Amino acid sequence: MPDAVDQGEARRFIARQAQLEAKIAEWQAAAPDIVRVDHVTSYAGLKVYGLTLSDWRAPREGKRAQYIAQPHAHEPGATAGMADVIEQLVTGHDLDGRPTSLDVDRLLSLAVITFNPIGNPQGREAAPVLWWDGSRYTNDEFWCWMRGEDPDHPGQMWERYDIWDRREVRAPEPVGIVYEQIDAHRYVEPNRSRLSSYFCLFALLDAAHGYERWLDLHQTEFVQSEDTCEVLLPLEGLTQGRIAEENLAWGRRIVARWQGAGMAARPEPRPTAYTGTQAAYLRAAWADLYQRLSHVTVEVKNNAPVATPQFQRQCQALAIEASLEMLLE
Ligand SMILES: [Zn+2]
Known part of the structure; x- marks a missing residue:
């Protein structure tokens, strides 16, 4: 758990399921007419929440619809950043108590905004720390928590699969926290299989709200590299025309926001660089969505002393704020 000096940040860094559920109760009580809460229940029995905020008195027609999510349990700064922005939309202040820069009333009258703050609560609950700041674990150790430790190669992380079955592979013990169990035998990486709670929740809420933009929050x-944050575009070749232009313009806005806050952002968005098997997994899970939705991926530095928990939370929050401001244009 965090050191004593970090207790203040530990209260502001909302990343565990119990912290999120306490906040959801607060937000619903404070803004019952704004906050709608949906969920799917994972195989492990945990609720995977979708929080949708809008001024529901204003007509749906003409509203923009924005989805914001994070699939990876070992990337808790994404959850903390979302909680910070939801706090702003509900209370007018961020989790540090500063007034929001967002034009909240206008935003909620003109947009439907859904957050999935914890895509894989089973994995998140299995994490040994609230945040990863490099003080407890080397990257090699962190990666063994992420994917599990290879039983055939001690000290090395295990395989990265879209889906795997205990009956067919020699699995690590414990299982890496990036994976979500979906039945008695099978596990998925949430953003690489449509069988994940992360994708099931999106399907449920997309049917209700018809999203046109998806902001995916990650950490790496x-x-x-000296960079501490960057924007990734879809894999090369999967997006063309208007949507590709929108993705690039959107990514540049996020980068500009980070640079304005003095963060060491990679200056230009670039396509996701995976090739081979990982690219095939992503194409299978995402290709049709990329034809239909604007989509950018945010990466914020993880597991290093320079990436303090406050930095992780604020860097993610800035990416969300820059994205929401674009809904007003
Ligand atoms: Zn990730």
């Missing part, structure tokens, strides 16, 4: 270690 930026090994051998």
Whole structure:
């Protein structure tokens, strides 16, 4: 758990299921006419929440519809950033108590905004720390928590599969927290299989709200790079025309916001760089959505002293704020 000096941030860094559920109760009580709560229940029996905020008195016609989510249990800063922005939309202040820069009333009258703050609560609950700041675990150790430790290669992380079955592979013990169990035998990486709660929740809420934009929040270690945050576009070749232009313009807005806050952002958005098997997993899970929706991926540095928990939360929150401001244009 966090050191004593970090107790204040531990209260502001909302990343565990119990913290999120306490906040949801607060937000619903404070703004019952704004906050709608939906969920799917994972195989592990945990609720995977979709929080949808709008001024529901204003007509749906003409409203923009924005989806914001995070699939990876080992990337808790994404959850903390979402909680910070939801707090702003509900109370007018961020979790540090500063007044929001967002034009909240106008935003809620002109948009439907859904947050999925914890895509894989089973994995998140299995994490040994609230946040990863490099003080407890090296990257190699962190990656063994993420994907599990390879039983055939101690000290090395296990495989990255879209879906795997205990009856067919020699699985790590414990299972890596990136995976979500979906039945007695099978596990998925949430953003690589449509069988995940992360995708099931999206399908449920997309049917109700018809999203046109999806902001996906992630974290990565930026090994051998001075950057601490970047925007990734869909895999090369999956998006063309108007949507590709929108994605690029959107990504540049996020980068500009980070740079304005003095953050070491990679200056230009670039396509997701996976090739081979990982690219095939992503194409299978995302290709049809990329034809229909604007989509950008945010990456914020994880598991390093320079990436303090406050930095992780605020960097994610800035990406969300820049995205929401664009809904007003
Ligand atoms: Zn990720």
